[in-house]
Amino acid sequence: MKTASRFIIAASALALLAACLPARSPNATSTPAAAPTVTPGATSTLALTPTTVPSATPRPRPKETRTAEAVPTVTSQPTAALLSPPPIPQNGAYLGAFVNPAKDTGGGTGWISQLPQFQADLGGKLPGILNFYVNFVDPVPTSDMQVIEAKGSVPLISWACKDVSAIAAGQYDQPITQYANGLKAFGHPVFVRWFWEMNEAHAQPCLGSAGASGYVAAWKHLYALFHQAGATNVALVWCPGGGDVQSMGPFFPGADYVDWIGIDDYLRQGKKPSSFADLFMRWYAAYAQYGKPLMVAETGAQPTEQAAYFDGIGQSVPTQFPALKAILYFDAAGPDGDWGLSPAGLAAFAQLMANPYFSFHQ
Numbered sequence: 001m002k003t004a005s006r007f008i009i010a011a012s013a014l015a016l017l018a019a020c021l022p023a024r025s026p027n028a029t030s031t032p033a034a035a036p037t038v039t040p041g042a043t044s045t046l047a048l049t050p051t052t053v054p055s056a057t058p059r060p061r062p063k064e065t066r067t068a069e070a071v072p073t074v075t076s077q078p079t080a081a082l083l084s085p086p087p088i089p090q091n092g093a094y095l096g097a098f099v100n101p102a103k104d105t106g107g108g109t110g111w112i113s114q115l116p117q118f119q120a121d122l123g124g125k126l127p128g129i130l131n132f133y134v135n136f137v138d139p140v141p142t143s144d145m146q147v148i149e150a151k152g153s154v155p156l157i158s159w160a161c162k163d164v165s166a167i168a169a170g171q172y173d174q175p176i177t178q179y180a181n182g183l184k185a186f187g188h189p190v191f192v193r194w195f196w197e198m199n200e201a202h203a204q205p206c207l208g209s210a211g212a213s214g215y216v217a218a219w220k221h222l223y224a225l226f227h228q229a230g231a232t233n234v235a236l237v238w239c240p241g242g243g244d245v246q247s248m249g250p251f252f253p254g255a256d257y258v259d260w261i262g263i264d265d266y267l268r269q270g271k272k273p274s275s276f277a278d279l280f281m282r283w284y285a286a287y288a289q290y291g292k293p294l295m296v297a298e299t300g301a302q303p304t305e306q307a308a309y310f311d312g313i314g315q316s317v318p319t320q321f322p323a324l325k326a327i328l329y330f331d332a333a334g335p336d337g338d339w340g341l342s343p344a345g346l347a348a349f350a351q352l353m354a355n356p357y358f359s360f361h362q
Contacts, residue, residue: 085235085259086129086154086189087362088293089325093317095358096129096156096328097349098298101340103333112147118331119151122350128361129191131156131297131328137175140182149188154362156237156297156328161195161206164218168210176222180229189233189362193297194222197241197264199251212250219253235259239297242266245282255290260326264298266336273301273308277316280324288323295326302337306345310352318357327358 099118100111111132119126130153134141141157148155166172183190197203198215207215219238226234238258240248242265263283271279280296288294301309317324329349330339341349352358 083184083187083230083233084189085233086191089360092357092360093324094128094154094326094328094360095349095353096127096131096153096326097331098131098133098328100332112144115147115151121346122353125353126151126153127353128359129154129156129326129328131158131193133158134160136160136162140179140186142182142186145186145188145190152361154189154191156191156193158196158297159192159194161198161203164195164207164214165210168214168217168221170221173225176225177229180226180231180234183234184229184231187233189235191235191237191260192226193237193239193262194219196237196239196262196297199244199247200241215251216253220257223253223257237262237295237297239264239295242279242283245286248283248286255292258292260295261287261290261292262295262297265296266299266330266334266339267301267305267309268336273305274312274315276309276312277320280321284321284324292323293325294321294323295328296324297326297328298330299327300330300334300337300339301345302339303342303345306342307348310345310348314352314355314358 097118098111099114101118102110102114115126115130130148130151132141132144132155134157136159141155145155145157162172167176183192195203195206195215195218198207199212210217223236226236236258237260238253239262240251242263263280265279265283267273267275267279279299284294313327317327329341331341332338333340
């Protein structure tokens, strides 16, 4: 009798417990859900299978449909892929030039007409960078940049100086921002070398009484405006004049405010034609430590010394100057002499450009 009673009580308890459990779908199985398989190249949106979890209470729950969370679609802008700065050669260097052997002085645009002859003299190919000069108040030289880019080279705009105190004080914020936006609209890589040779005597009118500290304040302000404009295709080149490395130091704004570090220096009287290494080694030792790409933005030699000078570049740069990523020749007349390429110099320049180390293009 006791055994039968215990059996009846146990059966009743089991029945009561079963009544409290929610009913399972007849299609449900006890097999764990398999993890979704992702096929390489497939879209990232996955359909999620609802998982049945027993409720903590016996009250019925409304039917819930779970869908995969929407993934935002990023639509590439037409120019987004182009807004990259000039690439830095990993093994090798750009060779470049300012081309003006006809000594154009009529507004600064006649040098464009000299490019076809220069290209023909070099066997049909132009160097990787082409430099030209504009005034601070000039409009963005879009047409010149388009010609250079269409020929497969990167433009380098040498942008003249303006009163550094006024720039640092924000008096030129609007034209500087407009300039940055114009270069951004160009969309292709471009170098900008603002206020080059700021450490030399001829820079005094733009420095005024502000001196090196005023220059640094102006440079940092201009650099910030370009970044605020989103002109990410622009590489700003800080470029003192050579000769006295110590005179450059007070003008250096710091590695965080420059994209490339440059220098201008020429093979003047009393220096060996093959002494490219002697000419630039002290500058290189002082600034290679910052981890920025380096550029000789202007250099030149007298006509009788050009062939030996280019030979010295080819011999010394690959082995002694690994951080030097661009060398530009000044094929024109300058304040200190006419550096225009002689026939022998032009042939030596073409030979240097044919060297794989110096044949880098974007």
